[in-house]
Amino acid sequence: MLVSAKEMLTKAKQGKYAVGQFNINNLEWTKAILLTAEELKSPVILGVSEGAGKYMCGFKTVTNMVKAMVEELNITVPVALHLDHGSYEGAKKCIEAGFSSIMFDGSHYPIEENIEKTKELVDTCNRLGLSLEAEVGAIGGEEDGVIGGGEVADPKECKMIADLGVTMLAAGIGNIHGKYPENWAGLSFDTLDAIQQLTGDMPLVLHGGTGIPADMIKKAISLGVSKINVNTECQLSFAAATRKYIEAGKDLQGKGFDPRKLLADGTEAIKETVKEKMELFGSVGKA
């Protein structure tokens, strides 16, 4: 069964730890993350971007795969299936497909429109028992040509969106998606603290978790971050392990070309990354 992220994040905020959102791309990814969460007795959020949903043949395919896997693998820890950076239309599709959690990223709209659309989705999600994440202050990425610092949200706008009744709030605090550039200025803890002061119990979300130093992660958690998104780091560890396998010529030995063998080292590498993150975030044993 899939659950809303509300309870796990409320507990995380109270307990001063964070739950990881790990994005999935295929069966191996999903299996690696679910098995690691179960092994470590950690709650977990599976993130699905619209692009990944399309790649996996649609949100219904994703929901059915994840639900079946939770059952077949006897996963007992809380699992939320979450749309990552959803458009307004994508959010509606995921609600229909049976996702248990939605992110509506209205950060590119003027604040009034972001509020209007977020409010409508808050009502729908509340009625259906789903959690909803909203975003204020766009979080950039290398692909958007952002160099140096990411955007920083206006704490007053954060308060306005939080007051709409969203479950958790993502705010730009200098974080960036993907790899961080050499000259990155670091997280803006003053902004994070100001947001926390205004939004109180609201679990805050840190996007772009790849490559943020451990001490910054810990400080962010101490200032109210209860959900941290990890995507690129699993991709990098999967790619490195797969490259190593092929460069060692293992795909040419015996039945090494069998996808179950070819993808095995990469899958193990994802598990290792997820484990490291869950330990760093403090969610181990919290399920």
Ligand SMILES: [Zn+2]
């Ligand atoms: Zn993000």
